[in-house]
Amino acid sequence: MLIVESDRAAVEQSLGAGVLFCPGCGGELRPWGSARKRALREEGVETALVPRRSRCRSCEKTHVLLPDSCLLRRRDALVTIGKALLAKAAGDGRRVTGARLSIPPDTVRGWFRRFAAAAEELRARCWAWAHALDASLGRSHRSDRPSPTRSERSVSRWPRPPGASVRARGGDGRR
Numbered sequence: 001m002l003i004v005e006s007d008r009a010a011v012e013q014s015l016g017a018g019v020l021f022c023p024g025c026g027g028e029l030r031p032w033g034s035a036r037k038r039a040l041r042e043e044g045v046e047t048a049l050v051p052r053r054s055r056c057r058s059c060e061k062t063h064v065l066l067p068d069s070c071l072l073r074r075r076d077a078l079v080t081i082g083k084a085l086l087a088k089a090a091g092d093g094r095r096v097t098g099a100r101l102s103i104p105p106d107t108v109r110g111w112f113r114r115f116a117a118a119a120e121e122l123r124a125r126c127w128a129w130a131h132a133l134d135a136s137l138g139r140s141h142r143s144d145r146p147s148p149t150r151s152e153r154s155v156s157r158w159p160r161p162p163g164a165s166v167r168a169r170g171g172d173g174r175r
Contacts, residue, residue, distance in 0.1 A: 002029075002054075006067040011052055020054065020065075027058025035064040042077040044102025076103065084108050085115055 002023055004011050012031070014020050020029040032055035040049040052065040069077055080101055087097040094112060098105035131137050 001064045001066050001072055003068050003070075003072075004052075004065045006069045008052065008067075011065055011067075015052070015054055015065075022056035022059060022061065022063065024061060025056060025059045027056040029054040029056055029063065031055075032062055039075060040070060040077055041075050041103070042080050043083075076107070081111055084111055088112055088115075 002020070004014070004020070011020075015029060015031045018028045018030070021027065022029055032053045035051040035053045038049045038051070039046050041047075049067070049070070051067065053062055054065055055062045066072065069079070071078055071081065074081065080103065084097050084101060084103070087100065092100075094105045094108040097103075098108040101108070127137075
């Protein structure tokens with residue numbers, strides 16, 4: 001799969017112009033029908049999504065062109081998952097967040113867990129990009145800080161700019 005922009009007409013134009021390239025071999029991608037129909041849920045409302053398919057002229061592999069409003073193997077739109085993660089950073093739990101977004105709480109819990117597992121890598125990448133764009137930000141890693149406590153880790157794993165405050169929770173990180 002390849003993530004492309006959400007505007008289908010622009011994707012068609014890019015495919016026709018030969019400016020999309022195969023992630024495997026770098027060959028030119030050409031139009032090749034459509035992928036299977038998928039359900040996309042945004043804040044509890046489902047819509048049908050039929051992504052474009054392309055084929056590489058060099059290696060002849062096909063690729064699904066997934067719009068950038070989606071994530072790979074996720075039924076929910078990126079904006080919905082983003083809102084859930086922001087709610088988590090603000091201190092809301094899975095039940096409150098799920099009810100607000102019309103998403104099952106177990107689904108929200110899964111997002112929180114997957115994000116927490118990848119948070120340090122994401123934080124490091126974001127700081128590296130920010131530091132590359134503006135060296136005046138200072139150090140791009142936290143090796144000078146002690147390891148966070150369990151409750152500090154549970155509050156939020158979203159990368160924060162220096163000096164940003166975090167909402168405090170009780171001893172074990174639960175509400």
